[in-house]
Amino acid sequence: MHGYVSITRPANSVVAGLAGVLGYLIATGTVTPESAALIGIVALVTAAGNVINDYCDAEIDAVNRPDRPIPAGKVSRRGALIYAALLFAAGNLLALTTNLSCLAIALFNSALLVLYATRLKGMPFVGNLAVAYLSASIFLFGGALAGPDGLAANLPVAGVTFLAMVAREVLKDAEDVEGDAAGGARTLPMVLGIPRTIALAFAFAAAAMVLSMLPVFRWWGLPYLLAIGLLNAAVLLGAAGVRGCTTPACIRSSRVTSTLKKGMFLSLLIFTAAAVLL
Missing domain, CATH: 1.20.120 (Four Helix Bundle (Hemerythrin (Met), subunit A))
Structure with a gap:
């Protein structure tokens, strides 16, 4: 189980979720019970992105990061692929409890995470821009829960x-x-x-x-x-x-x-x- 926890980079995933709540806080000046769902949605989608990235980077990590769960033998590649799919599904299902703007961002970001891992990562600078957008969009996601004005804020x-x-x-x-x-x-x-x-x-x-x-x-x-x-x-x-x-x-x-x-x-x-x- 330790491998399946560490492959999600749990600290980063949870911090990303908290950043979504911060986006809502910046937009509204307060935190409401409904905004707590942002933590789960962002953390799950971020975790899924981390897993699919490790799945696609297994050979590279064998050189750069041999202690990562897949090259270290703690998680199989097939297991990582199934795990990523389950995490993506859970995050987007939870996004159904928010609004249309948040759901659209969650679905788009999920697709972009997969595209990044499979194609964009190897493209000079394009992959870097994709990761930067994904990180920045967490705040937009949190603000979107408060509506268009919250997103703009x-x-x-x-x-x-x-x-x-x-x-x-x-x-x-x-x-x-x-x-x-x-x-x-x-x-x-x-x-x-x-x-x-x-x-x-x-x-x-x-x-x-x-x-x-x-x-x-x-x-x-x-x-x-x-x-x-x-x-x-x-x-x-x-x-x-x-x-x-x-x-x-x-x-x-x-x-x-x-x-x-x-x-x-x-x-x-x-x-x-x-x-x-x-």
């Missing part, structure tokens, strides 16, 4: 998430060049080279940081600006070690993708505190 947060995720995804590809090449994938770092990929990632990360501070006076004021500004500075400082890297090993040792991931999680906490308190 989440556009800035979704924009920040999209830009930050593009930065992290291209850096993850740069970390995994050897395994991706062995698996036949063609990613952005293989086309641009690692130094240019790093420069592009920093450009997207900087754009995310600028956007995160633009709506401050309309939304949450000086306390939010100070908190998000300090976080942005800390992330930039923590990611500085990747500058000058020319090899995947150097990028991995810099832990830049981990820094960006932690920064995104902390930004969720800041968004939550600002939505509740300010």
Whole structure:
């Protein structure tokens, strides 16, 4: 059972579900009992996407991530495929309890997750954009539960998430060049080279940081600006070690993708505190 739990990346799936509730909170300023369904829907669909991705990436993970459940022999490929189908079905059935907009997003994102795992992942930059959209759309999904105005209220947060995720995804590809090449994938770092990929990632990360501070006076004021500004500075400082890297090993040792991931999680906490308190 441990393999079937870990293959879903449960922490990431649950955090994604909480981000859906945060989208609703940003839209309405409150959390209602019906919004709790967002956690289950987003967590199930996200978990399904993680499983189908591992199913399709079994050969690549055997090089890059041999400890993942499928190459480690904890989950069979056939078992993973059935498991992903069940998780997708459960998430979309639960989405029937929401509204038409939420259901449409859930169905579209489920299809995109499958398309990403089977086709888009190996397409330079296109796969990165798909993952970034999927992450950003969680906030749109939460806002959509409150109607069109709620969806529109989440556009800035979704924009920040999209830009930050593009930065992290291209850096993850740069970390995994050897395994991706062995698996036949063609990613952005293989086309641009690692130094240019790093420069592009920093450009997207900087754009995310600028956007995160633009709506401050309309939304949450000086306390939010100070908190998000300090976080942005800390992330930039923590990611500085990747500058000058020319090899995947150097990028991995810099832990830049981990820094960006932690920064995104902390930004969720800041968004939550600002939505509740300010």
